[in-house]
Amino acid sequence: xxxxxxxxxxxxxxxxxxxxxxxxxxxxxxxxxxxxxxxxxxxxxxxxxxxxxxxxxxxxxxxxxxxxxxxxxxxxxxxxxxxxxxxxxxxxxxxxxxxxxxxxxxxxxxxxxxxxxxxxxxxxxxxxxxxxxxxxxxxxxxxxxxxxxxxxxxxxxxxxxxxxxxxxxxxxxxxxxxxxxxxxxxxxxxxxxxxxxxxxxxxxxxxxxxxxxxxxxxxxxxxxxxxxxxxxxxxxxxxxxxxxxxxxxxxxxxxxxxxxxxxxxxxxxxxxxxxxxxxxxxxxxxxxxxxxxxxxxxxxxxxxxxxxxxxxxxxxxxxxxxxxxxxxxxxxxxxxxx
Amino acid sequence: xxxxxxxxxxxxxxxxxxxxxxxxxxxxxxxxxxxxxxxxxxxxxxxxxxxxxxxxxxxxxxxxxxxxxxxxxxxxxxxxxxxxxxxxxxxxxxxxxxxxxxxxxxxxxxxxxxxxxxxxxxxxxxxxxxxxxxxxxxxxxxxxxxxxxxxxxxxxxxxxxxxxxxxxxxxxxxxxxxxxxxxxxxxxxxxxxxxxxxxxxxxxxxxxxxxxxxxxxxxxxxxxxxxxxxxxxxxxxxxxxxxxxxxxxxxxxxxxxxxxxxxxxxxxxxxxxxxxxxxxxxxxxxxxxxxxxxxxxxxxxxxxxxxxxxxxxxxxxxxxxxxxxxxxxxxxxxxxxx
Numbered sequence: 191x192x193x194x195x196x197x198x199x200x201x202x203x204x205x206x207x208x209x210x211x212x213x214x215x216x217x218x219x220x221x222x223x224x225x226x227x228x229x230x231x232x233x234x235x236x237x238x239x240x241x242x243x244x245x246x247x248x249x250x251x252x253x254x255x256x257x258x259x260x261x262x263x264x265x266x267x268x269x270x271x272x273x274x275x276x277x278x279x280x281x282x283x284x285x286x287x288x289x290x291x292x293x294x295x296x297x298x299x300x301x302x303x304x305x306x307x308x309x310x311x312x313x314x315x316x317x318x319x320x321x322x323x324x325x326x327x328x329x330x331x332x333x334x335x336x337x338x339x340x341x342x343x344x345x346x347x348x349x350x351x352x353x354x355x356x357x358x359x360x361x362x363x364x365x366x367x368x369x370x371x372x373x374x375x376x377x378x379x380x381x382x383x384x385x386x387x388x389x390x391x392x393x394x395x396x397x398x399x400x401x402x403x404x405x406x407x408x409x410x411x412x413x414x415x416x417x418x419x420x421x422x423x424x425x426x427x428x429x430x431x432x433x434x435x436x437x438x439x440x441x442x443x444x445x446x447x448x449x450x451x452x453x454x455x456x457x458x459x460x461x462x463x464x465x466x467x468x469x470x471x472x473x474x475x476x477x478x479x480x481x482x483x484x485x486x487x488x489x490x491x492x493x494x495x496x497x498x499x500x501x502x503x504x505x506x507x508x509x510x511x512x513x514x515x516x517x518x519x520x521x522x523x524x525x526x527x528x
Numbered sequence: 529x530x531x532x533x534x535x536x537x538x539x540x541x542x543x544x545x546x547x548x549x550x551x552x553x554x555x556x557x558x559x560x561x562x563x564x565x566x567x568x569x570x571x572x573x574x575x576x577x578x579x580x581x582x583x584x585x586x587x588x589x590x591x592x593x594x595x596x597x598x599x600x601x602x603x604x605x606x607x608x609x610x611x612x613x614x615x616x617x618x619x620x621x622x623x624x625x626x627x628x629x630x631x632x633x634x635x636x637x638x639x640x641x642x643x644x645x646x647x648x649x650x651x652x653x654x655x656x657x658x659x660x661x662x663x664x665x666x667x668x669x670x671x672x673x674x675x676x677x678x679x680x681x682x683x684x685x686x687x688x689x690x691x692x693x694x695x696x697x698x699x700x701x702x703x704x705x706x707x708x709x710x711x712x713x714x715x716x717x718x719x720x721x722x723x724x725x726x727x728x729x730x731x732x733x734x735x736x737x738x739x740x741x742x743x744x745x746x747x748x749x750x751x752x753x754x755x756x757x758x759x760x761x762x763x764x765x766x767x768x769x770x771x772x773x774x775x776x777x778x779x780x781x782x783x784x785x786x787x788x789x790x791x792x793x794x795x796x797x798x799x800x801x802x803x804x805x806x807x808x809x810x811x812x813x814x815x816x817x818x819x820x821x822x823x824x825x826x827x828x829x830x831x832x833x834x835x836x837x838x839x840x841x842x843x844x845x846x847x848x849x850x851x852x853x854x855x856x857x858x859x860x861x862x863x864x865x866x
Contacts, residue, residue: 283758284782292782292806294757347808419632420621435799444622444630445815454799461773461792468630468812470685473803477783 193304194247194509199237200517202510207246210301210308215259218312220271222253223328225303225526226500227512228275228336229362230453235513238455247509248303249275250336252328253528255316262312269318272486273309274478275299275336280314290314290479298475303509305528317482323490329497329525330489333367337523338485338496339478340451341367341428345375346481347449347472348424352376357413358398359438360428361389363499363523364451366396368426370496373397374488377424381416383409383437389522392498406433413441421446427473430454444468451476500525531642532585532847537575540848545584548639548646553597556650558609560591562670563641563864564838565850566613567700568791573851576793585847586641587613588674590666591866593654600650607656610824611647612816613637613674618652628652628817636813641847643866655820661828667835667863668827671705675861676823676834677816678789679705679766683713684819685787685810686762690714695751695779696736698766699727701837701861702789704734706764708834711735712826715762719754721747721775727860730836744771751779759784765811768792782806789814838863 193207210219225248233239252272255265265271278285278293285293293314301307309315323331330338341364350356356377358368361384372380373396382398383405384390390401402412414421421443427434430452438448450473464471488494502521504512512524531545548557563586571577590610593603603609616623616631623631631652639645647653661669668676679702688694694715696706699722710718711734720736721743722728728739740750752759759781765772768790776786788811802809826832840859842850850862 283756287781287783289781289783289806418621430799443625443627444812445625445627450803454803457799459797459799459802461768461795461797464797464809465788465792465811466813468627468810470808470810471802472806472808474782474806475804 215261246301249299251302333496340476343476344426344449345371357381357422365428370396553599584639587637589640671834678814681814682764682787683709695760703766708734
């Protein structure tokens with residue numbers, strides 16, 4: 191089969207690779223219903239993360255089980271499954287505590303920008319749907335695997351509760367999903383920070399009540415202005431830069447919470463500053479597995495449509511263009527038709 | 529009157545100063561029932577914080593109101609009061625949110641190592657007791673003003689709940705109070721990190737179930753050993769150094785919480801490390817005012833005896849010896865008899 195490999199900065203190739211097979215008794219092999227490009231794929235693509243050897247790309251996935259290892263009991267060939275981008279056993283103490291992304295056996299999914307993929311720790315990672323889903327739900331089910339699950343964790347980590355005033359830093363795909371998540375969790379007022387018309391529109395559609403176009407100090411001032419000088423009860427940080435983190439920190443009220451899901455690049459916190467700011471911080475790779483059953487239900491009930499975040503649909507073989515479009519900000523997020 | 533002034537490193541003087549008077553209509557002037565030396569007083573005393581000009585020392589206090597400004601309505605002359613070391617109006621949005629230590633009018637108390645002290649923002653800062661307390665309760669009521677209130681905030685910020693396994697980093701006065709607080713909040717297992725016999729004994733008396741004498745990497749390993757490799761549900765960090773913060777971070781389980789109340793000195797957090805560690809952080813100067821009514825009740829009901837943390841009682845005029853004893857670790861905490 192042909193699949194996506196990253197050779198180095200800007201060098202994405204769709205090329206022949208060996209077809210994945212069951213390697214361990216806890217594995218499953220799935221045929222993907224669709225795949226996509228993640229914002230985090232752009233870090234190595236842009237040369238901001240080293241690429242020592244060609245990497246099999248792709249960690250977001252849903253599709254039909256083709257084969258399972260001898261130990262797999264919770265899914266079977268023919269099942270339509272959605273899995274988390276973090277592979278977990280879902281039985282260890284960290285998993286039981288709801289932090290499957292810190293599973294004692296944690297691995298990260300790879301090789302999902304392909305027609306077929308191997309999913310290790312299948313029992314702990316995959317959730318089977320009760321039946322084959324309608325075709326039009328595929329993008330939303332795919333979104334659950336990472337981008338919506340991550341936005342949802344941002345809101346969960348920030349402790350979003352009904353009636354709250356919240357802010358979202360970042361209008362990338364994850365930021366937009368954080369808006370949707372905050373809406374689902376009952377936030378009253380959702381301030382989205384965005385300066386791109388198409389993203390503002392999607393944010394408003396997902397539930398944003400206010401748009402702030404300013405950034406940095408001015409962005410913070412604007413949030414304070416919108417909240418009578420108080421700050422937001424909860425802020426979701428979905429970028430991962432020093433500037434975005436500062437915005438999140440001082441956009442939140444004292445005692446307020448920041449859920450940060452943008453992988454920090456070049457970010458440090460000064461202990462004394464954090465102390466006197468009195469903001470609550472929780473971040474990390476999202477424990478999507480915790481949320482999977484609930485998020486799949488939201489999609490199957492057609493309550494939400496997170497799949498709208500994919501504003502570019504192209505065939506898998508054009509994956510290189512999918513990266514380019516996101517890199518050049520022509521697309522928010524690229525769906526790859528398999 | 530004579531009061532305590534810090535002139536520079538190691539230079540504490542008990543000398544003549546003007547007696548405090550009402551300066552603003554929101555002030556109260558109180559006659560102290562007792563005063564004490566705080567661990568944070570040792571930072572400038574040790575030259576680790578600059579002393580540009582002589583400072584009036586002391587921010588922990590309880591006693592009888594002598595006079596109030598025209599706007600003060602909640603306390604009156606003759607009332608026995610306990611106040612927070614942070615002065616707050618207790619009416620602004622941050623106060624209403626339970627973060628009086630980030631009050632929009634926040635000031636920090638000074639000049640309480642003296643027979644008489646001025647308390648600004650009296651209505652928002654002081655809580656009056658229903659009657660004059662028994663003499664033997666004075667040390668515990670004084671402890672509520674900062675050291676117990678701060679330990680209590682550490683436990684609150686770390687989200688201590690009944691049944692939890694928790695750890696306390698630091699066996700200073702605040703750490704010992706954090707042990708007591710965790711016990712009051714129903715923690716099942718309380719691991720105290722201490723290598724001093726007298727402090728271990730007090731920790732055990734306050735509710736510690738396990739003592740860890742190791743520090744740094746070894747201390748972390750020991751906590752993991754005691755928790756089946758999982759880590760504590762909540763950790764209270766009561767020191768403020770890089771080492772103690774690392775101990776707190778990795779002594780906690782993924783998804784676990786760290787309440788940090790030791791003012792950080794030379795501590796930085798790497799964003800990416802914090803991200804992948806997935807620990808929840810909240811710290812800061814304790815919003816003691818939030819807890820005051822409850823903590824005063826705990827003392828008046830004789831449910832607890834936080835005043836036991838004062839293991840050296842000396843006359844106020846000997847305050848310089850009180851600093852020395854704490855600096856040399858001969859005393860955990862010095863009570864100054866007024």
